[in-house]
Amino acid sequence: MQSSRDGVPLTRRQFVAAGAMGGAALAVGCAGTKQGNWDFLNDPQARTLAAICDQIIPADDFPSASQAGVLTYIDRQLARHYRRHRNAYRDGLEQADAMSRKRFGQDLAALTVPQQLEMVSSIEKENSGFFNLVRSHTLEGYYGAPRHGGNRDAVSWKMLGMAEPPVRGRAQYDQRKSPAS
Amino acid sequence: MKSSLRFMAIGLGVAALLVVGGTYGASYYYTSQYGQGCASCHEMAAYVGAVHSAPHRTTGCMDCHEASMATKLRHMRIHIFGTVPETIRLRDVDVLAMTSSCQKCHQHEYANWHAGPHSATYSQIFADPAHNSKRILMDDCLRCHGMYFNGSIREVVEPLNMKGPWRVIRSRFADQPAMPCMTCHQMHREGAQETKPASRISVAGAAVPDSLAFYDRRETLHFTAATLSIPQLQDGARVVRVSQDPRQALCYECHAPREPEAGSVAATNAWGPQVGSGDDRTPIGVHEGISCVACHDGHNENTRASCKTCHPQMSNCGIDVEKMDTTFANSNSAHNIHWVKCTDCHQHGIPKVKAVAAVKAKLQTTPGMSGF
Numbered sequence: 001m002q003s004s005r006d007g008v009p010l011t012r013r014q015f016v017a018a019g020a021m022g023g024a025a026l027a028v029g030c031a032g033t034k035q036g037n038w039d040f041l042n043d044p045q046a047r048t049l050a051a052i053c054d055q056i057i058p059a060d061d062f063p064s065a066s067q068a069g070v071l072t073y074i075d076r077q078l079a080r081h082y083r084r085h086r087n088a089y090r091d092g093l094e095q096a097d098a099m100s101r102k103r104f105g106q107d108l109a110a111l112t113v114p115q116q117l118e119m120v121s122s123i124e125k126e127n128s129g130f131f132n133l134v135r136s137h138t139l140e141g142y143y144g145a146p147r148h149g150g151n152r153d154a155v156s157w158k159m160l161g162m163a164e165p166p167v168r169g170r171a172q173y174d175q176r177k178s179p180a181s
Numbered sequence: 182m183k184s185s186l187r188f189m190a191i192g193l194g195v196a197a198l199l200v201v202g203g204t205y206g207a208s209y210y211y212t213s214q215y216g217q218g219c220a221s222c223h224e225m226a227a228y229v230g231a232v233h234s235a236p237h238r239t240t241g242c243m244d245c246h247e248a249s250m251a252t253k254l255r256h257m258r259i260h261i262f263g264t265v266p267e268t269i270r271l272r273d274v275d276v277l278a279m280t281s282s283c284q285k286c287h288q289h290e291y292a293n294w295h296a297g298p299h300s301a302t303y304s305q306i307f308a309d310p311a312h313n314s315k316r317i318l319m320d321d322c323l324r325c326h327g328m329y330f331n332g333s334i335r336e337v338v339e340p341l342n343m344k345g346p347w348r349v350i351r352s353r354f355a356d357q358p359a360m361p362c363m364t365c366h367q368m369h370r371e372g373a374q375e376t377k378p379a380s381r382i383s384v385a386g387a388a389v390p391d392s393l394a395f396y397d398r399r400e401t402l403h404f405t406a407a408t409l410s411i412p413q414l415q416d417g418a419r420v421v422r423v424s425q426d427p428r429q430a431l432c433y434e435c436h437a438p439r440e441p442e443a444g445s446v447a448a449t450n451a452w453g454p455q456v457g458s459g460d461d462r463t464p465i466g467v468h469e470g471i472s473c474v475a476c477h478d479g480h481n482e483n484t485r486a487s488c489k490t491c492h493p494q495m496s497n498c499g500i501d502v503e504k505m506d507t508t509f510a511n512s513n514s515a516h517n518i519h520w521v522k523c524t525d526c527h528q529h530g531i532p533k534v535k536a537v538a539a540v541k542a543k544l545q546t547t548p549g550m551s552g553f
Contacts, residue, residue: 037227072227076267147268147400153408154400163410165397169439169459172316176457176520 039079040086046071047109048093052131053138055120058113062159063152065138073141073150074134085133092130096123200254224265231369236391238374244285245368246271247278270401276329277354280361290480294362297481303327304355307338308347317343325435326359328398365431367394367403389427395434406431412438415453416465417446423463426472428479436460436473457520466522484509 038046053065053074065071078086100108100119108119124131141150143157146164151157154164219242220229232238237245259265271279284291294300306326307318318341320334330337337354338347349355372391379385394403409430414421438454438461441447447455456463464471476487488509492502503509506526507516516525523531 037223037230039223080267145400146402149268153404155408158408163412165395165399165404165409165434167410167412167433167437169437169454169461170321171439171442171459173460174458175460175462176455176517 038075041071041075041078041089044097044107044109045089045093046075048097048107049074049089049134051109051111051116052096052120052123052134053141055117056135056138057142063155065142067152068142068155069146069150069152070138070141073144073148074137076149077137082137085137088130088133092123092127092134095127095130099123099126222260224260224269228269228369231371234371235369236372236374237368245279245282247275247282268401271329273329273331273354276361276363277357279363280358283362291362293478293480293483297478297483299360299364299480299482300358301326301360302356303337303349303359306359308349308355310345310347313345313347314343317341324398328364328396329361330354363403364396365394366392367396367405368392370394370403370405393428393431395431409434413453414438414456414461414463415447416456418450418452420453421456421463421465422470424470424472424475426474429473432473433461436462438463462519464519466520466525468519468521 041049050066050071053070057065057068057070059067062068074082074089078089096119097107099122100106100111103119103122104111104115108116111119120131141148144150146152146154154162157164220226229242232240280291307313307322318334318338322334323330323337327337335341336350339350340347370391373387375386389406391405393406395406395409396403406427407430409427410433411423411425411427411430412433414423437459438456439459440454441452441458447453454461456465462473468476475490476484478484488502494501496502496505505516506514507518507521508514509518
């Protein structure tokens with residue numbers, strides 16, 4: 001790529017053009033890397049995963065798994081500490097939707113709640129490795145520390161009767177000397 | 182040789198132009214359209230989405246967040262190398278910088294907060310000889326003071342002993358507030374914008390301001406006031422009637438009672454946390470059941486105008502309540518306003534007949550009150 005002028009590898013014009021093209025490529029690359037609010041999942045995968053997680057922990061007096069942020073937890077971990085499980089999730093979610101379409105003609109997330117329960121029971125039998133993985137991660141997200149994205153507002157800890165953050169005074173600041181204390 | 186030097190100079194110039202121009206160009210792009218540009222970087226999408234559900238939805242990111250060249254380059258580096266933390270949080274210096282951003286719009290609230298005890302600085306809290314000569318500072322202090330500080334108590338103040346003299350290690354923090362706005366307020370959360378109600382006197386809108394939330398240093402998260410706990414308290418064996426106002430749940434996070442000490446009467450009898458233990462100020466006596474915010478202003482904690490909210494000028498005894506012998510009138514009074522009871526003064530019982538007669542007599546002589 002020898003230039004015809006001055007014997008330098010690039011002319012000034014070529015250099016600036018290359019820089020501009022590189023910048024444009026970087027911008028396009030950045031814009032195209034990700035869509036939606038997820039770090040790893042895409043929106044259809046997230047919908048399918050939410051349906052499975054909500055059958056593992058459905059809503060009652062307390063929020064369901066997805067309402068408590070379990071998807072956020074799993075997604076963040078798949079982008080970080082649980083990278084090794086990415087293929088398991090990709091394949092497992094794809095297989096779950098394929099099973100659902102074969103039996104009910106629709107993706108898992110589009111089914112009624114009883115149909116979803118039936119499908120998740122089937123996944124538990126036919127793809128137990130994936131099901132056990134999702135169940136473990138769902139429980140981690142629901143009962144783990146809120147700082148990791150799940151257990152929104154420490155809802156599961158409140159369900160267990162634990163105040164979070166704990167109300168905790170200290171003896172040296174006693175305001176009132178009660179005969180009882 | 183000469184052309185190589187010229188080429189290098191041009192290269193350096195172009196590189197500098199790209200960095201500076203690109204960074205400022207990117208800033209303009211990212212700050213446009215209420216943060217939609219920021220959200221196009223996927224790490225930020227969830228955070229921008231959250232603020233779009235909040236009352237600050239029409240506020241641009243840079244209206245609140247500091248964005249120096251160093252910050253922009255840091256963000257760029259993190260984005261390119263993919264070293265995004267699991268949860269994106271502001272650094273301690275960013276939180277302090279935001280306090281002045283809050284002030285730009287909320288000047289009245291800022292002035293009130295600045296006039297009150299919750300605007301105490303790192304220096305006032307952590308380098309206080311009166312406190313430090315009696316108690317050794319510890320990491321748990323940071324739970325309620327300096328909760329945004331990125332480090333341990335050893336990095337806040339030295340020396341960690343009871344001899345002193347003490348100084349705040351990071352000098353730029355010394356005169357900064359240890360409990361900034363975001364201690365009790367959360368910005369990126371759901372909440373409706375305030376609108377003019379249909380009726381002139383309205384009960385519409387949230388009873389508890391959506392922004393009220395406690396920043397938990399351990400979880401590096403805000404917990405909304407509605408999700409916080411209000412403790413059940415006892416006065417000896419008696420269960421105290423505690424206001425269930427969710428706003429005061431925020432106060433309890435720091436002005437908290439404690440479990441009875443082992444060997445105490447309360448522990449022996451398996452009673453719960455006692456009123457007035459720890460830093461608790463739950464009212465009992467004549468004010469039992471009243472919320473903290475019924476008397477204390479939310480930003481400066483002033484109670485000056487609170488008595489008149491509920492009391493007629495004269496009490497049942499015919500004495501002006503603001504002049505009674507309590508800590509409201511005199512901070513040295515033996516009768517703490519939080520716990521004062523009728524029997525504190527009427528130690529031989531409350532003279533009901535006399536009290537009624539006195540009030541009636543007073544009402545007769547008060548203009549406009551004789552019809553009562």
